Amino acid sequence: MLQLDTKNREINMLQETKTAILVIGGAEDKVHGREILHTFWLKSGSKESKIAIIPSASREPTIIGDRYLKIFEDMGSKYLKVLDIRDRSQGDNSSFKEYIEECTGVFLTGGDQLRLCGLLADTPIMERIRQRVHLGEITLAGTSAGAAVMGHHMIAGGSSGESPNRALVDMAMGLGIIPEVIVDQHFHNRNRMARLLSAISNHPECLGVGIDEDTCAMFDGHGIITVMGRGTVSIVDARSMSYTNQGKIGAEEPLSLHNLQIHILSYGDGYNLKKHQPIKAN
């Protein structure tokens, strides 16, 4: 009961804040308008922001960490730190923990989502980030692999160019920041509809969220997603699925999924996570 009250309090507090979770489909504009990164920066407190960049998904954390460092520096941030966690023990590093207490925004770079979860899941630093995000105290963004980890169930990998089938997708546990979604990125760009459908067939209670490159699904604290960027966000809603052969067939056999709802959302469109309804752009 105490736990539930705490949760409710957390949700209420989130609703009162202006922080957000930015789930970015990869390949976001880093050179020109940089609208998505700029929005993250604004939501993190703009010139007063204190941003933690976590490049742990990448095998080149120094290069990628520096790249984002320069971008946010260029926007006007004075307080920036790359938390270059390469070992799980660093997830308890006291100077990192201190920075997380003070920061206003956390940015998860691209790379390999399994690597990111392997290094961060259940570490004190990650737990504290999650808590502060849920309290609405800080803004979180993740791009590509950093986006994939947002749900409880995570697409760890897979392939494309086939009909939907269970073997097309490798699932793992994500960081559970937005537990009810399964995110896929580089979505229409890399032919991932079949992969997302395959993931959803096994978790129809989750909402499939396929995000195109240079596109962002921004989750506010009120259960509203807003779309920003150059592409679309595809919402796959299987709550009304009337039939699937999932569980009755071999892993490589084609899947049936009857009666799915799909919404293609573009710039300015939204989605109400509680009402399960799309919202058209003004």
Add this chain to the structure above:
Amino acid sequence: MLQLDTKNREINMLQETKTAILVIGGAEDKVHGREILHTFWLKSGSKESKIAIIPSASREPTIIGDRYLKIFEDMGSKYLKVLDIRDRSQGDNSSFKEYIEECTGVFLTGGDQLRLCGLLADTPIMERIRQRVHLGEITLAGTSAGAAVMGHHMIAGGSSGESPNRALVDMAMGLGIIPEVIVDQHFHNRNRMARLLSAISNHPECLGVGIDEDTCAMFDGHGIITVMGRGTVSIVDARSMSYTNQGKIGAEEPLSLHNLQIHILSYGDGYNLKKHQPIKAN
């Protein structure tokens, strides 16, 4: 009124027959089980079949015509003819017209759907084929380009790897055999969901039918589609679409499409075109 009566009579006759229209997603098995081609052959009358192969979509009509000739010969057909139409004037060729009167099945090969329509649309031969198909007198199959031409509206070409947008798809007039559908082929294989969605955004009254490779959507005379083969048939039903920005935006801007129904159908599944409902495999 006379026209309407004729149409009704045609539909009724079609319902009483066992012929079908096989819409094949390309790359159908030509070597091993050859189930789809064998079904076409059976529906055309098996050993008593008299099959017309039309390779006009292809720029190598001799090679592709011969290939299908040998396949059906191998199955046991004695009466086979390649109608190698390379010029619209041949669409009135009397020996071809005679053969169409006698045949029990017509097979349209792959190639370029614009080429196929350019050579065949509105020719006496094509008109007679359509009439006999609608009368339920003959079975028709089309693979790849031969599948694309089935609807009134046809996807003539386009690209992939982008968010749905109007410039992603080139539309043209098809042969209108099954007027109410827009077919796309090599569907999940070639990342064509965005292209089909883009086509449907402009024609929400049409049913989008995306067919994977080595997969067939078989239309019987009763308004029922049945799925056969190795992949899936994706049905995109936009009748309940609540919003699209199509028409308000530039051709290359990302599309919104809210509240689409999608069904992924696999082997043995069906779809009722009149009730707009998927049917699960037995």
